[in-house]
Amino acid sequence: MNLEDRILEIMREVFEMEDVSTTASQKNCERWDSLHHLTLASEIEDSFDIDLEPEEIAEMTDFSRVVEMVKSKL
Amino acid sequence: MSTYVFRNQTIEAFLGDDGVAYSGYGDISMVPGDVDRYIWFYQVPVNADANQLAQEITAYIDQLDLVLSGIDTAKPFIIFSLVNLFPLRLTGDEVAVDEAIAAFNSHAMRLSQQRPGVKWVDFSEFTSHYDAATLVDWKYYMMSQSLLNPKLKRDFKSWWQRIEEEMALRRMKCLVLDLDNTLWGGVLGEDGVDGIQLGGDYPGKAYSYWQRALKQLAADGVILAVCSKNNEADVQEAWEKNPAMVLKREHFSALRINWQDKATNMRELAQELNIGLDSMVFLDDNPAERELIRQMLPQVEVPEFPAKPYQLMPFFKDLVGKYFRIYAVTDEDRAKNKQYQANALRQAEQSRFTDFDDYLYSLDISIDVIPADEHNLPRIAQMTQKTNQFNLTTRRYAEDQVNRLIDSGWHICCMAVSDRFGDSGITGTIFLEPVDDITLNIDTMLLSCRILGKGIEEAFFKTVLNLMRLDGYRKLTASYLPTAKNGQTADFYDRMGMTCVSKEDDGTKHYEMMLNTVFEIKNCYNIRVL
Numbered sequence: 001m002n003l004e005d006r007i008l009e010i011m012r013e014v015f016e017m018e019d020v021s022t023t024a025s026q027k028n029c030e031r032w033d034s035l036h037h038l039t040l041a042s043e044i045e046d047s048f049d050i051d052l053e054p055e056e057i058a059e060m061t062d063f064s065r066v067v068e069m070v071k072s073k074l
Numbered sequence: 075m076s077t078y079v080f081r082n083q084t085i086e087a088f089l090g091d092d093g094v095a096y097s098g099y100g101d102i103s104m105v106p107g108d109v110d111r112y113i114w115f116y117q118v119p120v121n122a123d124a125n126q127l128a129q130e131i132t133a134y135i136d137q138l139d140l141v142l143s144g145i146d147t148a149k150p151f152i153i154f155s156l157v158n159l160f161p162l163r164l165t166g167d168e169v170a171v172d173e174a175i176a177a178f179n180s181h182a183m184r185l186s187q188q189r190p191g192v193k194w195v196d197f198s199e200f201t202s203h204y205d206a207a208t209l210v211d212w213k214y215y216m217m218s219q220s221l222l223n224p225k226l227k228r229d230f231k232s233w234w235q236r237i238e239e240e241m242a243l244r245r246m247k248c249l250v251l252d253l254d255n256t257l258w259g260g261v262l263g264e265d266g267v268d269g270i271q272l273g274g275d276y277p278g279k280a281y282s283y284w285q286r287a288l289k290q291l292a293a294d295g296v297i298l299a300v301c302s303k304n305n306e307a308d309v310q311e312a313w314e315k316n317p318a319m320v321l322k323r324e325h326f327s328a329l330r331i332n333w334q335d336k337a338t339n340m341r342e343l344a345q346e347l348n349i350g351l352d353s354m355v356f357l358d359d360n361p362a363e364r365e366l367i368r369q370m371l372p373q374v375e376v377p378e379f380p381a382k383p384y385q386l387m388p389f390f391k392d393l394v395g396k397y398f399r400i401y402a403v404t405d406e407d408r409a410k411n412k413q414y415q416a417n418a419l420r421q422a423e424q425s426r427f428t429d430f431d432d433y434l435y436s437l438d439i440s441i442d443v444i445p446a447d448e449h450n451l452p453r454i455a456q457m458t459q460k461t462n463q464f465n466l467t468t469r470r471y472a473e474d475q476v477n478r479l480i481d482s483g484w485h486i487c488c489m490a491v492s493d494r495f496g497d498s499g500i501t502g503t504i505f506l507e508p509v510d511d512i513t514l515n516i517d518t519m520l521l522s523c524r525i526l527g528k529g530i531e532e533a534f535f536k537t538v539l540n541l542m543r544l545d546g547y548r549k550l551t552a553s554y555l556p557t558a559k560n561g562q563t564a565d566f567y568d569r570m571g572m573t574c575v576s577k578e579d580d581g582t583k584h585y586e587m588m589l590n591t592v593f594e595i596k597n598c599y600n601i602r603v604l
Contacts, residue, residue, distance in 0.1 A: 033462075034157055038085050038217060042224045054217050 001073075007066055010047055014040045025062030044070060076320065078109040080141060083117045084162040084220040087227045088234070098463075100102035101527025102141050103430065109152035114182075115197075117221050118158045120174060128170035128216065130495040131156065133436075135181050140433055148189055152241075153182040154197045159209050159221050193241060200233045230466040231395065246375060247353040250343060253331075255307060255359040257285060258320060259383060262308050271383075273318025280383035287390045292325050292537040296398050297347060299328045301339045303357070326390060336363050337370035349441035353399050434528055434598035438494040443529060443537055444604045446486040446503075446547075451476055453500045454488050457520060462559035464531065465520040466552070466566060483508055483515070485542065489534050491525050501525045504538055509551065514542055516552040519566075529596060535570055537601055541588045550589055558580035 001009070004022070011020040014069040015031035020066070026032045032040075042058040044066070052060075060066045076093045079085070082100040100116075116134060147153060156175045180219070185404040186194035201209055204226065211223040222230075232379075253263045258281045259271025271278040292298045298321070302309070308332050313322045328346050330339035336358075336550070337537065344351045352373040358364050359379045368376050375397060380389045446454055456472040461467065471479075480486055485506040491498045502525070505518035521531050539550065552567050564581075568574065572585035595601065 033458075033559075035084065035086055035218070038214060039224060039227075042211075042214065046225060054213060057217065068571075 003026065003070060004067055006047065007044070007063070007070065009042060010043050011063070011066075014043055020063075022063050027062075040066075050074070075111065077111050077113055078106050079113045079115055079445045081115050081117075082119065083222075084218045085115055085117075085222065087224045088222065088230045089115070090231075095392075098523050098526040102138075102433075103527035103529070105144045107146070109149075111152065112141075112145065113152045113154070115154040116156060118156055118160075118171075120160055120215075120221065121164075122162055122164070124162070124164070124168035124171050126188070126495060128174040131171065131174035131178055134178050134493070136180075136433070136436075138182070138185075138587050140430070142185070142189070142192075145191075147189060149191050149240075150193060151189075151191045152193045152195055153186065154498055155179045155182060157197050157201045158391065159201065160206070173175070183425065194345065200230060203229075228565075237433065240395055240399065245399070246296075246354070246355050247349050248299055248327075248338065248343075248347060249288070249296040249393075249398075250299045250301045250354055250356050251288075252360070252363070253300060253304055253359040256379065257281065257288075259375050261305055262312055263540060266559050267308070267312045267315050270312070270316070274314060277383040278318065280386050282318060282320060284383075284390060287324060287387065289320055290395065291398065294398075297349070298325055299329045299330075299343050299347065300326050301330045301336055301343065301358075303336075304331050305334055315476055335366070338368055340367060340371055340374060342542050355393070360594040365604055431596060431598055434596070437528065437598075438600070439528060439598065440492045440600040440602070441532065441533055441537070442604055443491040443541075443604045444488055444490060444500075446480055446488060450488050450500055454486065456502045457498070457500075457503055457522065458518060460521060461520045462557070463523045463591075464563055465518075465557075465560050466516070466563050467518055467555045468557050468560060469518050471518075479505065479507075485514070487538060491530060493528075501532055502531070504534070506542065508514070508536070508547075512547055513549040513551065514547045516550070519552075529598070531566070532570065533599050533601060536595050537603065539589060540593055540595075540602065543592065547588050550587045552585045552587075554581075554583045554585070 008022070010018055011024065012018070014031065014036055017031055020029070024032065026037065037060075038057070041052055041060065045052055045068050047065065050072055052069070052073070056069055076095070077089075078095050078097070078242060079089060080097045080102060086094075086096065090504040095106070095109070117268045119127065119130060121130070133440045134156075142151065147391055155176050158175055161171070181191075183194050186192045192511050208226070210221055211225065214224050215221050218224075242546070247323060251257055254263075254270075259277045260269060270377070282598070288298065300309075308327070310323070313548065315321055328343050330343055332339070336356075340351065340354065340356065344354060350373070351371055355375045355377065356364070357377070357379060358365050358367075364376050367374055377393065380386055444450060449474055455471055455476050458471045458476075476486065485508070486503065488500050488503040490500050491502070503520060504516065504517065507517045519535065521534070542550075550572070552572060554564060554567060556564065564583075567583070567585045570587075572587040573582050575586050576584045
């Protein structure tokens with residue numbers, strides 16, 4: 001599975017949604033609230049074995065930014 | 075099954091949101107009646123001032139009692155014990171915090187013995203598996219409000235699932251024990267009364283601990299019985315003559331010491347004791363005997379038996395947890411219910427708070443109403459950005475926008491809240507737009523969820539509008555704009571006495587009110603206008 005798919009998979013699990021698209025963002029996805037955002041961050045840290053700073057977590061407001069952030073850490 | 079959780083931190087990651095609703099942080103003002111069960115899951119807050127922290131923890135006891143006084147005694151109410159996840163020992167003698175935690179935990183435990191629906195869960199059973207650095211992730215604590223590391227959520231969920239299964243199990247009434255290699259080591263018929271392993275050094279020592287534990291179980295009301303292939307005379311002699319024997323004849327309610335098959339013996343024991351087979355637990359070191367009972371009498375609980383004597387004590391703990399802990403509401407509990415309710419009435423008369431206002435008064439809440447200035451402006455803008463729950467219109471503003479609104483004549487103020495347990499800082503704001511000389515419109519009104527449940531929103535609203543009235547305003551308009559998160563504010567303006575003048579399809583409501591009289595404010599708060 002490539003990185004994008006892995007992240008989508010994590011998002012589906014965290015948001016408990018059948019389908020999460022690559023255009024998902026905090027603005028257009030109701031389940032992506034502040035609470036699930038932190039769960040998402042902690043799952044991504046775990047899954048990719050990376051550390052995210054609070055400022056970085058705050059920047060991950062949509063799918064493409066999450067992908068960028070993870071790539072920059074690997 | 076629907077659950078309502080009283081909590082003082084973010085714990086949604088652990089208990090989930092499937093059929094689970096959460097109180098505000100430390101908010102006991104709302105006790106919904108239409109749920110199947112309640113959970114009280116508080117964390118010890120982080121506070122370097124040990125005395126203040128101890129007071130706050132001590133106050134949980136009264137808060138818990140106040141909540142329980144309004145709840146149907148037959149409904150399950152699960153209380154998590156308090157665990158200090160981050161013990162700050164500055165001088166090494168901050169005994170006050172430990173004492174307060176211990177006092178809360180013993181209070182909760184006592185409640186679970188006295189009040190039918192109350193179940194006590196030892197949270198340290200979970201936390202004791204982790205070191206301090208694993209339990210608390212400070213990064214996440216600072217970003218959310220969850221001391222317990224969110225990375226432990228999977229572990230927590232499987233632990234919690236096990237506890238819930240244990241709680242759902244029916245309490246067993248009778249423990250049926252084999253003798254040789256079960257209550258002592260060795261075989262009585264071959265090793266003799268003094269040859270069996272009991273007392274002295276290991277392995278005899280392990281059986282002594284085991285027998286003492288079982289004796290206590292019997293004292294707590296569990297029926298013990300013997301089902302053993304032995305000569306009864308040999309066993310009687312062992313009971314009488316072996317000085318290390320802890321469990322003797324008088325501790326057993328019924329005996330089947332013979333060479334008959336054990337399934338028949340079990341049926342006879344059930345009959346003699348007048349209990350169902352489905353309330354009996356069968357212990358035997360012999361796997362063939364266990365298999366026989368499982369096959370012949372599937373109603374009987376047959377746990378595996380430890381292979382090594384040193385495993386007997388942890389086995390005992392599991393046994394009690396699984397079969398004999400009083401979790402589920404039993405018939406006896408129901409009978410106790412009536413008696414309890416009478417006691418509860420009496421207790422309510424003596425309890426510290428006669429009503430909620432009394433409790434509010436005890437919190438010593440201070441509210442400072444502060445006009446927007448350059449110091450609090452960043453915080454005001456941040457609150458409009460971040461607050462979702464108690465936010466009537468959810469309009470988001472940047473700092474410079476707020477600045478411009480003030481310049482154009484809007485009345486904007488915020489409030490700082492503190493109580494005897496600490497300072498919450500600036501936690502609410504209101505934006506008032508002058509429509510004409512006598513009319514004001516509420517553009518924004520919000521409070522941080524940290525301080526909800528203490529009537530502060532009402533005191534803040536009324537204080538500000540009393541001020542506006544003194545300024546000459548006589549009419550007030552306001553709107554409620556629904557979002558996915560702000561449902562709890564849907565009737566706020568109704569409660570404040572405003573009249574709903576129109577309602578839109580999406581749930582938006584518009585309100586009006588004349589500011590003819592001064593709002594009366596409860597005297598539970600120390601309000602200052604700066």
